[in-house]
Amino acid sequence: MGKPTGFMEYNRQTLKERVPQERVKDWSDYTVPLSDEEVSKQGARCMDCGVPTCQTGMELEGATTGCPVNHLIPEWNDLVYRGQWKEALHREHIMNNFPEFTGAACPAPCEGACVLAINEPAVAIRTVERSIIEKGFAEGWVVPEPPKTRTGKKVAVIGSGPAGLATAAQLNKAGHYVTVFERSDRVGGLLTYGIPEMKLPYDMVMRRVKILEQEGITFITNTEVGKDYPVSSLRSDFDAVVMCGGATVHRNVDVAGRDLEGIHYAMDFLHSNTKSLLDSNLADGQFISAEGKNVIVIGGGDTGTDCLATAVRQNCRSLVQFDVYDQKGALRDEAGNPWPQYPKVHRVEYGQKEAAAAFGHDPRAFAVMTKKFVGDENGAVKEVHTVNVKLKIDEQGNRIREEIPGTEKVWKADLVLLAIGFSGPEQGLIQQLAVETTAKSTVKAEYGKYTTNVEGVFAAGDMRRGQSLIVWAINEGREAARECDRYLMGSTVLP
Template sequence: MGKPTGFMEYTRQSIPERNPSERTKDWDEYALPMSDEEAQKQGARCMDCGVPTCHTGMEINGVTTGCPVYHLIPEWNDMVYRGQWKEALEKEHEMNNFPEFTGFACPAPCEGACVLGLNEDPVAIRSVEKSIIEKGFEEGWVVPNPPQERTGKRVAVVGSGPAGLAAADQLNKAGHKVTVFERADRVGGLLTYGIPEMKLPYRIVERRIKILEAEGIEFITNTEVGKDFPVERLKEEFDATILCGGATIHRDVPAENNKLKGVHYAMDFLHANTKSLLDSGLSDGNYITAKDKNVVVIGGGDTGTDCIATSIRHNCKSLVQFDIYDKKGDMRDMMANPWPQYPVIHRIEYGQKEASSVFGDDPRAYAVMTKKFVGDENGHVKEVHTVNVSLRYDDNGNKIREEIPGSEKVWPAELVLVAIGFKGPEQGLIEQLNVETKTNSTVRAEYNKYTTNVEGVFAAGDMRRGQSLIVWAINEGRGAARECDRFLMGETQLP
């Protein structure tokens, strides 16, 4: 715990942010560092709750509650409160290989499970987490620590997202020689090309990659396994393989004319923007621009918000974000959404704040379903037709959306960004390896075992569980490394 009376003395303060009107003029990080003093106050709010639930990750009704990597949150909150920053950093790294990734981009299900959140604002756990790791880098405490001995075993990790990086880091610590394959030109997977620069700057990813390289991990980019690197070579050159390729097959909007020009998947939009930004500061023009366009974003989640923020920085003409759900309340429904579940409430994220500062209002439209797209004479989208819907459940618990008569509306749009998630992993490599899949196309590998039907081939992260959180990817990467090490050595010391 932190200070015994801290939760009574201090109010919650989240990570400070730059002024929305100013930050939309550049691609710099929108958040500001929290001072040591404020972070210590936030750590002090951690209470002696007897049975803390913040650090125990689980799924309740399909929604994550608590921390999936079992972060020792009360312990490092107490250390920060006492000014023991280096000890807090060591405690952070015990359970999370990359607290900077979760500190910058995790929705913090740990805070939803905070006991203090039962009757007042929860502890600002993510803010403290980010403060610890950033101080660790600033002070030079985060340094390469290569293994003392090598086992002579070689492991291939396919995919360099958080699952792949966590697996590689753990296996390298165990002394195995690890090679990570990434088909993009930069390491990081969706950490690099799926999360915009102003939310998770590439320098944050890159500095960790440099440490992993210095510790002995080999990264091979611009190489798609199964295409540029034959699967036969995996079997010949490596003793085991871990598949961490993610779930990258997009969901389509089931609406008429959804293949018109100007209708793009959100990840294509975000990937191209980040690559052009990192390559040339957008001067090469190799990206999908929102400049002077009426932009419609379909999807109310974090990726949709990232599209909003990116479009604003392009100087779009107008913005609207469709959410198929009704607007949520400001307080959790303790009957339908009781603690310690993640609170399903109305939130105003960074992109909506920026849209309000530029256009004067929150860009979201609720309970909206897209019916069709209309194009011009050149086959380019010019309108989106929608209808409002109400939601009910049948006797089997299935969702049924009913159109509300008279709620039809036409929206001008020269750019439509589809941000409604992913169906599952791409099947090419999976089929070449003869790996079995489940009905939803994800790899069949039991949680906490991660073994596929093919000996020596493991699977972790979104490729195994479907679209999920960064923190679950790290959890699975660590677990897959543990089981891979057991397979290679007959026993394991990895957690």
């Protein structure tokens, strides 16, 4: 696929980025599109590698490698290289309902599994993916495609994140009447309130939601099933239910001083900022503010990075990000982290670049573990006490973190954000539906089947698998829709 010698002729190029010092002054998309010619060259780098490991998603050593939705990556790379953009868009949509979401916010495990990545920079797959869908919208190629006939069957989808939207889109294609319930005031779940505006603009979410509405899907917001809408009505009004409520129970830190004022979950920080931004351009003041504060973000993942970017835009005084892991090397460890595993390498993401531009240095402190929080006379956090740690394997093979004597440190802090992930789904609705759960508190439903112990009730996405990637949520939403359609009709037309 692509140009046979393209990978030798062209260097990897991803989406351009606006200058950090300028983009932190607003909440607009921090990326800049490439030209058609530049994207074509990136498509040309895709090799006819025989076995396209990029498009086969799997989990190796606890991390995703390859694309869970089995995107037809070599095909649309080749089509873009040849200038056949509309056909590339068609091939993109075959396996992924929302390439704009994965193109903006997926960590691109496909690129880690790219054959070229064995000894060269990987094909810029995510950049090509997003470029195709954005051109499709710009050219008017992405239009509503409502089903030609209806089955008369009604399905309730609970949750409007990527799993819920994918489930709804596929079931609607099969001709069922689909209603999506969302407890927040806006559709999108964590796409809307968990990913900041400059990384995944809300207009991008609503652009797709409007198409889904025009295709016949009904969205009901400000409605929590089991609270605002009784479970009894859910079971009587619909022929099937698909639970896509996500995994929204926060992981906590069990250290002294946790109850001090000024310590918040990262998602509460991000949610309040985005809601206030969309409601009033922050004029209502209904958000957790970092302005003028010494901010510490605990957690080294994507959500922590999003907190950095948000805190910088709120004009914080100082900014530090704790990562409990050691700093990784620039190149993958071929012995411990061989291809095609997801490459565990040191990365500098957009939020870290912005923090470095604002304060003159990378904000991260590596191999740091929080020991306690200390407050002032008013009960507000003023210090975070830490110690450095090293990872060891005990005699039973368990991974433990051993404190390093003499590395204790005290950090000033007026605002602490906990970005250490989620432990599982909330249990209220699960219990009301009498759905069985696993030892990890997720809904018990076999991958590939998605059926629960309750007749006609299915589960998909993070609510079933635990905290994961957007692309896995889309994968599960599509597959759960297939199994739900099979349940309703006896057979299925869905992939």
